[in-house]
Amino acid sequence: MKPILNRRELLIRSGAGFGAIGLAATFGEQLQAETTSKMTSAGDLGQSGDGLHHPAKAKRVIFLFMNGAPSHVDTFDPKPALEKYAGQPPNEGNGKNREGGFMPSPFQFARHGDSGIEMSELFPNLAKRADDLCVIRSMHTDVPNHEPGLLLMQSGHQQPTRPSIGSWLSYGLGSENKNLPSFIALCPGLPVVGPQLWSNAFLPGIHQGMEVDTNEKTVDRLIANLHHPTMDGESQRKQIALIQQLNQMHKSGLSDHNLLNAHIDAMQTAFRMQTDATDAFDLSKETTATRTMYGESEFARSCLLGRRLLERGVRVVQVFYVRKGQKQPWDTHQKNNEGHRKLCGDADQATAALIGDLKARGMLEDTLIIWGGEFGRTPYAQMNKSDDLSKAGRDHHHTGFSMFLAGGGIKQGFTYGETDELGMHAVQHRVHVHDLHATILHQMGIDHTRLTFRYSGRDYRLTDVHGKVVGDLII
Numbered sequence: 001m002k003p004i005l006n007r008r009e010l011l012i013r014s015g016a017g018f019g020a021i022g023l024a025a026t027f028g029e030q031l032q033a034e035t036t037s038k039m040t041s042a043g044d045l046g047q048s049g050d051g052l053h054h055p056a057k058a059k060r061v062i063f064l065f066m067n068g069a070p071s072h073v074d075t076f077d078p079k080p081a082l083e084k085y086a087g088q089p090p091n092e093g094n095g096k097n098r099e100g101g102f103m104p105s106p107f108q109f110a111r112h113g114d115s116g117i118e119m120s121e122l123f124p125n126l127a128k129r130a131d132d133l134c135v136i137r138s139m140h141t142d143v144p145n146h147e148p149g150l151l152l153m154q155s156g157h158q159q160p161t162r163p164s165i166g167s168w169l170s171y172g173l174g175s176e177n178k179n180l181p182s183f184i185a186l187c188p189g190l191p192v193v194g195p196q197l198w199s200n201a202f203l204p205g206i207h208q209g210m211e212v213d214t215n216e217k218t219v220d221r222l223i224a225n226l227h228h229p230t231m232d233g234e235s236q237r238k239q240i241a242l243i244q245q246l247n248q249m250h251k252s253g254l255s256d257h258n259l260l261n262a263h264i265d266a267m268q269t270a271f272r273m274q275t276d277a278t279d280a281f282d283l284s285k286e287t288t289a290t291r292t293m294y295g296e297s298e299f300a301r302s303c304l305l306g307r308r309l310l311e312r313g314v315r316v317v318q319v320f321y322v323r324k325g326q327k328q329p330w331d332t333h334q335k336n337n338e339g340h341r342k343l344c345g346d347a348d349q350a351t352a353a354l355i356g357d358l359k360a361r362g363m364l365e366d367t368l369i370i371w372g373g374e375f376g377r378t379p380y381a382q383m384n385k386s387d388d389l390s391k392a393g394r395d396h397h398h399t400g401f402s403m404f405l406a407g408g409g410i411k412q413g414f415t416y417g418e419t420d421e422l423g424m425h426a427v428q429h430r431v432h433v434h435d436l437h438a439t440i441l442h443q444m445g446i447d448h449t450r451l452t453f454r455y456s457g458r459d460y461r462l463t464d465v466h467g468k469v470v471g472d473l474i475i
Contacts, residue, residue: 057474060314061371062317063370073352074340080350085102117415120344122344127208132359133412141374162462172444176314184319185198185209186318215272228302281305286308291304295353304354370403442469
C-alpha cells in the first residue's frame with residue numbers, strides 16, 4: 001500500500017503546472033528571515049497604493065540598466081579639454097591602467113532640441129527626444145567595482161543582503177493589476193551578481209522581481225509552465241481552492257504567517273497570470289511599424305515588452321542590457337570606441353522608441369524612465385598588451401558619470417550638475433546613488449525616510465541613513 005502524501009508533497013506535485021514566476025523563492029534560508037521579521041508602518045502606504053506620503057508625479061517606473069557602465073565622456077558629458085591633455089597620465093587612477101593618458105572622445109557632440117542638450121553623435125534618435133530628457137552629469141557612487149556598484153545602484157547597499165529598489169516600490173505601492181506581478185525584471189541572460197539585483201531579501205516574498213529571459217520570443221517560452229499541460233481552467237481553480245484551504249488550516253498553527261502568506265500570494269498570482277500574461281507578453285500583437293520602430297535586438301524587445309507591461313499595471317520594470325554570453329556588454333576595457341558605437345546604436349533606437357511610444361500614448365507624464373549603468377568609465381585610456389591606442393579601452397570610474405531621467409514629473413530638456421574639465425570628478429550639484437533613489441521614491445509619492453521594514457531588530461530603508469531628494473530635478 002502506497003503511503004499517504006504529506007502536505008508538502010501534495011503542494012509540490014499539485015503546483016507543478018502553475019507559472020514559475022520567481023515569487024516562490026520563500027523557502028530554505030528565507031524561512032528564518034521572514035519568520036523573524038515584522039512589518040513596520042510606512043506612513044499610510046499600503047499594498048493598494050491608495051495612501052501616499054504626498055501626491056505622486058509618477059505611477060510606474062522603468063529602469064533601463066546598461067550593464068557594465070557607459071562612458072560619460074563619449075555620451076552625455078563632452079570634454080574638449082581632453083584634446084589638450086591627450087596622452088598625459090592623470091595624477092590619480094589605477095596604476096598601469098592610466099599609462100595611456102587622457103583619451104579624447106572620437107565622437108562629435110552637438111546641442112539638440114529647443115533646450116540645447118548636448119550629446120554625442122552616437123544618439124541620433126535620442127537627439128530628437130532631447131527636450132524630453134533630464135541629463136544628470138554629476139552622478140557619483142562609492143566604489144569602481146562591478147559587484148558592489150551594481151548592488152548599490154539596485155539596492156542601496158554594497159552587500160547582497162538588502163531588497164532591490166523594485167521590491168521596495170512593490171512593498172510600498174503594490175500593483176495596479178492583481179493578475180500580474182508588481183515588479184518584473186527583463187533580462188536576456190543573467191548579469192553579474194544575478195538574481196540579487198531583483199531580490200526581495202527580507203521583504204515578503206511576493207515583492208521579489210519576476211525574472212523573464214527575453215532571449216525567448218514566444219509567450220510559452222518567455223514564461224515557463226504558464227499553462228497547465230493537462231488541466232483546464234476550471235479544474236485548476238478547484239485544485240487551487242483545495243490547496244489554499246489546506247494552507248489556511250496550516251496557518252492556524254503558525255505564530256507568524258509571512259512565509260506562508262507569500263507562498264499563497266505567489267500561487268494566486270501565478271494562476272491569474274494565465275490570462276493576463278498571455279496577452280501582455282505577446283509581442284506579435286504589436287504592429288509591424290511599432291516593432292520596427294523599436295528594433296529587433298534583445299534590448300529592443302525588452303523595451304517594447306516593458307511598455308506593454310507598464311500599460312497593464314505593472315509597477316516596476318527593470319530592463320537589463322545584457323546579451324547571451326555577455327554579462328557586462330558596456331564594460332569596454334578594450335576597443336572602447338568600437339564597442340560604444342555598436343552599443344549606443346542599439347540602445348539609442350530602442351530607448352528613443354520607448355520614450356516616443358509612451359508619450360504618444362499619454363503615459364510619459366506619469367511614467368518615470370531611468371537610463372544608466374552602475375558607474376562611468378575613465379577619461380583616460382586603458383591600454384592593451386600591444387599598447388595600440390586605436391584599440392584602447394576605458395577603465396571603471398565612479399567619481400563622476402552621467403545618467404538621464406525622463407517623464408514622471410521630472411524637468412524636461414534639462415542638464416544638471418557638472419564634472420571637472422577632464423571628466424574625472426563630479427564637482428557641481430553632486431548626486432549620489434542614494435540621492436537618486438530618494439528622488440525616485442519621491443516621484444512615486446513616497447518619503448524615503450518613512451518607507452521602512454523592521455528586520456533583525458532595526459528599521460531598514462532603501463537609502464539606509466543617507467539620501468536627499470534632488471528638488472532641482474522636479475517640475
